[in-house]
């Protein structure tokens with residue numbers, strides 16, 4: 533019968549998924565395909581008649597997998613990770629089966645109820661002040677799930693704009709006039725999504741120069757705000773980053789927060805990657821000053837597993853005099869480079885990525901080309917880090933040898 537068939541196929545898919553994750557080390561982490569590869573593998577139009585399930589299933593290995601960058605692989609050290617786990621996979625299956633929408637409480641009460649409860653759990657887990665929680669009835673606080681950290685920045689910017697337009701309601705200035713004078717601030721290390729939020733919202737965004745530790749400081753931002761006020765502009769929003777994309781550096785909230793409070797600026801905190809680390813009390817010192825924030829965002833999907841392996845990798849890099857660690861490592865990311873010209877590190881990274889054995893991406897830190905190595909996959913073990921370092925070190929030997937000859 534049909535339902536028996538679905539059960540059988542469903543089990544086959546669960547087996548496939550379990551096999552895929554358990555044997556993920558056997559695959560190239562970075563695919564070896566060229567743009568447009570898939571066009572030749574599938575028909576130009578959707579089939580008129582449904583295909584047999586076995587044929588569709590075969591296409592997973594034939595069409596899809598050759599073009600996958602395996603983000604769950606222990607050999608994936610690029611970007612920041614986007615992780616899953618078996619419980620989350622099963623949860624997704626159930627959610628897909630229920631298939632409800634939760635845009636109001638009544639459209640599916642369990643969605644809203646679960647969201648508010650779990651967001652409070654998360655807020656408590658990372659030690660946010662109680663004003664951020666739904667359970668605190670004195671404040672308007674409470675978390676909501678957004679699609680991405682980029683969306684969070686954009687939405688917080690819109691909320692801040694709504695607030696400032698409200699404040700200027702009886703000032704004699706039209707909304708459009710106020711909008712054209714608005715100015716927002718972030719550090720020169722902020723993620724590109726912050727600049728994008730300003731572009732979409734049509735507000736000026738200033739990029740404040742960071743100090744030597746790549747941290748945005750109070751004095752630097754105050755100076756620019758003062759100048760903007762003198763020029764008749766309206767400062768209204770600051771996006772501070774905890775855990776920057778390039779180097780995992782932390783803006784100084786203890787200095788920036790009081791400035792925002794005194795001057796009535798909305799303070800949004802983008803802790804996309806680092807936010808999860810505040811589950812560990814020893815890392816909470818990096819979010820001191822969070823009580824000044826109007827909004828705070830982080831991506832639990834980026835990781836919820838361990839820092840220890842990054843420390844191990846950092847040690848391996850530091851023990852090899854050909855390399856340097858280009859910024860202080862605090863959490864699960866090490867930024868490193870070959871000493872000397874940028875070109876050497878660039879060639880090294882290209883060769884490593886082409887091999888498909890490990891995958892990393894670069895960043896530019898004040899003109900220095902660096903490799904970002906993130907270690908957060910739940911499957912990564914000590915032996916994986918040792919293997920990856922062997923590959924990096926041997927490739928570096930070849931790059932330096934070619935450079936000399």
Ligand code: PLP
Nearest residue numbers: 612680681682723776777802804
């Ligand atoms: N903010 C920071 C600091 C990030 O590092 C990133 C991504 O790495 C983002 C924002 C964007 O995250 P998302 O892909 O969830 O929009």
